[in-house]
Amino acid sequence: MMQRVLVLDRLKQPLMPCHPARARELLREGKAAVFRRFPFTLILKEREGGITQATGVKLDPGSKKTGVALVAAFQRRGNVVIWAAELEHRGATIRKLLEQRLGHRRHRRGNLRYRAPRFDNRSRREGWLAPSLQHRVDTTLSWTKKLMRLAPVTALSMELVKFDMQQMQNPEISGVEYQQGALQGYEVKEYLLEKWGRECAYCDAENVPLEVDHIQPKSKGGSNRVSNLTLACHDCNQRKGNLPIATFLAQQPERLRRIQVRAKAPLRDAAAVNSTRWALFQRLKATNLPVEVASGGRTKWNRSRQQYPKAHWIDAACVGVSGEAVTCDPEQVPLQMKAMGHGERQRARLSAHGFPVGHKAVSKSAYGFQTGDMVKAHIPKGKFQGVHCGRVAIRSRPSFALSTPKKAKPFDVHPKYLTIVHRSDGYVYNT
CATH class of the missing domain: 2.30.30.30 (SH3 type barrels.)
Structure with a gap:
């Protein structure tokens, strides 16, 4: 399968995307013209209206990249990915620039002239997000609306939360069905992979199959709480067995201390990513289209069961219940979109100390x-x-x-x- 070409009718109403060969034929015969280069879109010169199939925009929001997939529901072939893209955010760049501006202001106010302290009574509106996080919401929503204008979109799907934090911290709420149910622990495994850096906690082995291990063995009173779980390669997991971690790492006190500290600390980016996705969810609901949501564990389960490789756009296609059976070609080349911004509002060039040395x-x-x-x-x-x-x-x-x-x-x-x-x-x- 190839990336389809988006098509508009004479009145700029979206039609079903067509095959690239059909797009070349329309251009060659003079029946269509190029409406937009990226994403490549044609506009028909004479036709108005046409039959369309239900098409959904599916999103896999991430901290650095967001996967986007257009999935059409055909009567015979079922759900098929007809267009895909990966959107790279510039949140890290925004954060760096804001920190640089903060440093300049502190230097001017604190080191060069005195300003009396004041009562800080400024408040933030409800739902406020840091600019580096708000950028992810705005760019993702912008591209969703753009695709709604270029394709016959009838539904939206998104990965709402990366991890079900309450379920993992309190597994006793519903027993251990999150490990023994249909998802087979994908929620917890994905969380642990992010938290422990995808390496064995006992030998730092990378790029090997990792198993979930109880830091305090269950036979010694350990629980299923995520704070008592870590990742271990098969050999380390077998050697540790049901030994307490203090006994197993008696000869490595520094590693023991590091594991104990890291086990209690939550995943730093989980709350930020989850808050970003919730803000995006509220904005998507305002489009008045049905919005399907699911967790990251469900996405990984869908992708693994269909034996698709890891990719942002494939994760987007596998989001939710509609992603349980979706046809896509892993060799399909998605459009790579990198956010660069629209320039800067700052009109003065600053020195290392934050003073203007020139004007743009x-x-x-x-x-x-x-x-x-x-x-x-x-x-x-x-x-x-x-x-x-x-x-x-x-x-x-x-x-x-x-x-x-x-x-x-x-x-x-x-x-x-x-x-x-x-x-x-x-x-x-x-x-």
Whole structure:
């Protein structure tokens, strides 16, 4: 299976995505034109309306990447992935920039001039998220709405929580069915893999099958609480048996202390990721489309049972009950989308101490171009004669910097030789 091409009718209403061969035929016959490059979308010149199948946008939100899959429900073939993408967030970059700004302000206010302390009565609105977290919600929601305009979307699905925290911390609520039920402990295993860094706690072995081990053996009074569980390779698990961890690691006091401290500490990013997903869930509900939700353990169970490899877009396709039986080709190449932002509002260039040393140009566009636009350059003569495709960085003078994958460094080109391919929208695309 290949990535389908999104299609709009003459009135810009979404139709069912078509095969790339059919898209080439429509373009060759002049029945369609390119409406958008990324994601590649055609608009038909004459047709209005058409038969569509139920199509859902499925999301696997993550801290660094979010998997996106368009899944169509065909009558004969069932649920089939017809389009997929992976959205890379820039939360770490936002956090770094905010910390840099905080450092500059502290230096100016604390080291260079005195300002009397004041009562901090500023409050945050309900549901406030840090900018690095709010960015994940906004970009994911933006792409969901964009796909709703480009495809006949009738339902949404998302992985609501990565881990069921209460169920894992209090397994006595419903016995141990979370380990012995249909999911066979996928919820707990996935949590432990994240918490212990996907390595054996006793020998630091990586890239080997890991087993869930009780730090305090059950035969010695240990419980099924997640704080009493760790990961061990098969050999270490067999050697430890039902020995207390203090006896098993009597010759390694430093490792013993590290395991005991780490076992009590919760997973640092779990709460942040879960809060982000809940905020996204509330925003998706406002679209008035039915929203299907499931946990990360259920997603992994669906994917493992169908023997699909690990990938963000495949995890998205396997979310929820609708992901129990979904057809996808692991060799399908998803669209890679990396958030780069729309520039910065800061107009002054700062020194290492946070003081302005220069000012940026007021205008962000020139000669009909703006920084980040994807362009095609037809250069008739000179050192760079030929046709080049890449991204442009504008200047106030008519000599722009063009960056292409084939050139190690950007080179100058006059805007009269440039043609717009895709307007800058804050993302970099790749396949």
